[in-house]
Amino acid sequence: MKKSTPAQWATRIILYIIGLFFMAMGVAFGVFLYMEVDLVAMPMEGFTQAIAKKVGKPFHNVKIVVDCSSVALGIVLSFVFPHGLLGIREGTVITAIVVGKVMGVFKKPLQAKIQKLCFGAVGPVPEEVRELEELEGIRVDD
Template sequence: MQHDNNTGVIDTGNKVRRWITYVAGIYILTLGLSLAVRAGIGISPQSSLTRTMTLVLPPLTQGNFNLILEIIMLIATFLVSPKTFRAANLLAMIPALILALLLDFNLSLTTWIHLGSYPPKLVLLFFADAMLAFGLFLMIRANLVLMPIDMFVNTLQQKTGWKWGNIKTAFDCTLLALSATIGLLCLGAPHFIREGTIINAILVGQYIRLYFYLHNRYTTRKSTAPVISNPIAD
C-alpha cells in the first residue's frame, strides 16, 4: 500500500499502538465497505467482484470470497517474483483473515439499513467512502503488514518499473471487467456496478489525500506551537 508523501504520516513508534491502529483501520474499512453495499448504488471494483460471487455461489459469504481473492493474489505474487518471495510474506494472510471476518460481521450488522429514495443512498455512499478511506489511512499510518493484493501490486511495480498508480488502476479495471463478465454470464446482467462505482474510485483517493493533509497540518501546528514557560518554575 503506497501513497505519495506518506513518510510524515507513518508511525514508527510503539508496536502495540501500531497494531491497534492497524486493526482499527481494518474494522473501519470493512464498516465503510458494508455501508457502501447497503447504499445500493454501486461499490468498488474489488467489492463488486466478491459481492457478485455471493450471488453465483450463495453458500459462501463476501468475506469468504474476499479471503479467496487475497489467497489468489498471494500466489500471484509468488509467481511474479519467486526469488524475492519470503516465508514472512505468508503473514499477510493474518490481516486478510481479520478483514474477511470483520467484513462479514459488519455486513450482518448493517442488514437493517434499507433506503428507499436516492438522496439518502447518495449521502450514505459518501459517508461510507469517507470511512473506507479513513480505514486505509490508519492502515497506512500503522505501516505493518501489506495485504496480499497490495503486495501483488507492489511486486509487479518492482518487477516492471511501471507506476504503482497505473498498475493499481489496471488491476481494479480487471476486477471490474471480471465482475461484469461473471454477472452477465451467470446472472444475466452485471450487478453492483453503477454510478457509485465511479464515485468510489474518485472519492476514496480524495478522502485519503484530505486525511494526509489534515494530519500533516496538525503535526506541523503541534511542532510549531510556542512553549509557555512557568513563571513559578523560572
C-alpha cells in the same frame, strides 16, 4: 421488481450520496491508517501498494486504477457466466473512483500526524536507530 417513481429515485440518490460520503471517509481513512503505519495489508491493498512502488505513483492514484479494473473485470465475468450482471451497479463504479480520491485528500494533512502518533518524532531517522536497523537487516527509509 416494482418500478420507482422519480421522487423515490431522487430520494435513493440523495441517501446514496450521504452513505457514500460516510463509507468513503471510513474506508479511505481506515486503509490510509493501516497503510501509513506499514501494517500487514489486505490482499487488494498489498497488490495496489506493490504496483504503486513499482511504477512510482502515489498509492491513492493507483488504488483508483486497480479498483476500477476490478469492477470492470467483475462486469466482464458477470456477462461471461450465464447469470447476467448481478451486484454491480452505479454505486459500485462510483465507489471505485471516490475512495482513492478521498485517500489522497486525507494524506496531506494527516500523514505527519499519524507518523508522529505511531512512531514518535517525524523527520530523519536518528543515526543510532539507522545503525541498529541496518545491523538487524531492516530497510530504513527517510
